[in-house]
Amino acid sequence: MGSVGAGTKILLLGKIYHAPKTWEALSELGELVYCTATNRAEFLQQCRDGKYDGVVAIYRTFTSAEITGLFDEELVSVLPSSLKYLAHCGAGYDQIDVHACNARSPIIRVSNVPTAVDDATADVNMFLIIGALRNFNTGMNALREGKWRGSPAPPLGHDPQGKVLGILGMGGIGRNLKKKAEAFGMKVIYHNRRQLSEELSGGAQYVTFDELLSTSDVISLNLPLNKNTRHIISKAEFAKMKDGVVVVNTARGAVMDESALVEALDSGKVFSAGLDVFEEEPKIHPGLVSNQNVILVPHMGTWTIETLTAMEEWAIENIRSGLEKGKLKSPVAEQIDL
Numbered sequence: 584m585g586s587v588g589a590g591t592k593i594l595l596l597g598k599i600y601h602a603p604k605t606w607e608a609l610s611e612l613g614e615l616v617y618c619t620a621t622n623r624a625e626f627l628q629q630c631r632d633g634k635y636d637g638v639v640a641i642y643r644t645f646t647s648a649e650i651t652g653l654f655d656e657e658l659v660s661v662l663p664s665s666l667k668y669l670a671h672c673g674a675g676y677d678q679i680d681v682h683a684c685n686a687r688s689p690i691i692r693v694s695n696v697p698t699a700v701d702d703a704t705a706d707v708n709m710f711l712i713i714g715a716l717r718n719f720n721t722g723m724n725a726l727r728e729g730k731w732r733g734s735p736a737p738p739l740g741h742d743p744q745g746k747v748l749g750i751l752g753m754g755g756i757g758r759n760l761k762k763k764a765e766a767f768g769m770k771v772i773y774h775n776r777r778q779l780s781e782e783l784s785g786g787a788q789y790v791t792f793d794e795l796l797s798t799s800d801v802i803s804l805n806l807p808l809n810k811n812t813r814h815i816i817s818k819a820e821f822a823k824m825k826d827g828v829v830v831v832n833t834a835r836g837a838v839m840d841e842s843a844l845v846e847a848l849d850s851g852k853v854f855s856a857g858l859d860v861f862e863e864e865p866k867i868h869p870g871l872v873s874n875q876n877v878i879l880v881p882h883m884g885t886w887t888i889e890t891l892t893a894m895e896e897w898a899i900e901n902i903r904s905g906l907e908k909g910k911l912k913s914p915v916a917e918q919i920d921l
């Protein structure tokens with residue numbers, strides 16, 4: 584079932600920082616080739632000109648989109664016909680149009696990196712929850728301006744103990760967050776496309792989307808971005824939330840309508856927010872930058888040596904598994920049954 588043969592090539596889109604030896608070891612399975620394009624138009628042209636013909640597997644990173652742009656229908660349509668495996672080094676694969684990959688014959692099999700990201704992302708998530716509940720940003724900024732806590736002093740924050748945390752999206756990160764939040768004394772409820780088994784949910788109460796919105800003291804967004812979840816939190820959803828709710832997002836910016844969040848913060852409906860992701864990274868809505876009640880982190884959920892190393896190793900393993908066994912280690916949800 585393997586795809587290894589003379590002429591097999593493996594293309595790197597982006598960089599390998601932490602697992603260079605594991606990457607280089609792939610050279611026993613195929614020739615390692617590198618992208619020379621500096622922008623999307625160039626990459627598309629190179630593909631059309633056959634520069635990457637013979638590429639059977641691609642390893643790509645989130646930031647490689649700065650050069651190639653999204654793996655949308657247009658880009659997928661020019662990828663070499665030899666391509667079988669697309670290994671994304673990240674948990675969220677919203678940059679890839681899996682539908683377009685499925686439409687190819689044979690299909691392009693896509694993998695992401697689950698599990699390895701869970702701890703680091705849930706840690707940042709917890710940092711944002713505590714930081715937003717305590718509203719540390721105001722005092723921290725004042726201190727750097729030489730004004731100690733500022734004048735007037737920041738409003739008092741809130742303790743996590745006894746607060747209801749509503750987790751929207753109970754995948755690996757959501758479940759990991761649940762355990763961490765419980766250690767801080769929070770009561771966890773969740774909503775997910777499907778209710779989880781008691782064992783998987785760890786006893787967290789399953790509630791409807793509307794119940795989650797109306798009964799949570801803190802709402803954490805932990806769901807993937809796709810056409811069904813884009814702007815799942817918007818004006819109408821904010822209206823259903825408790826007054827003074829705290830909102831935290833480590834998933835993808837576009838699951839929430841940023842302008843609606845800015846309005847909800849300005850009106851006081853939302854007490855504070857903690858954000859690691861934004862709708863148009865690296866652009867940040869000016870209403871978020873100017874609002875002291877928002878903690879802003881520039882997409883650093885997995886930004887640790889240990890986690891980024893584990894992610895790179897995992898994504899490379901997907902390529903090895905595809906080439907050796909004809910099967911990816913962690914296919915994306917849409918392709919699990921294919």
Ligand SMILES: O=CC(=O)O
Nearest residue numbers: 673674675700885
């Ligand atoms: O944002 C990070 C990831 O999707 O892994």
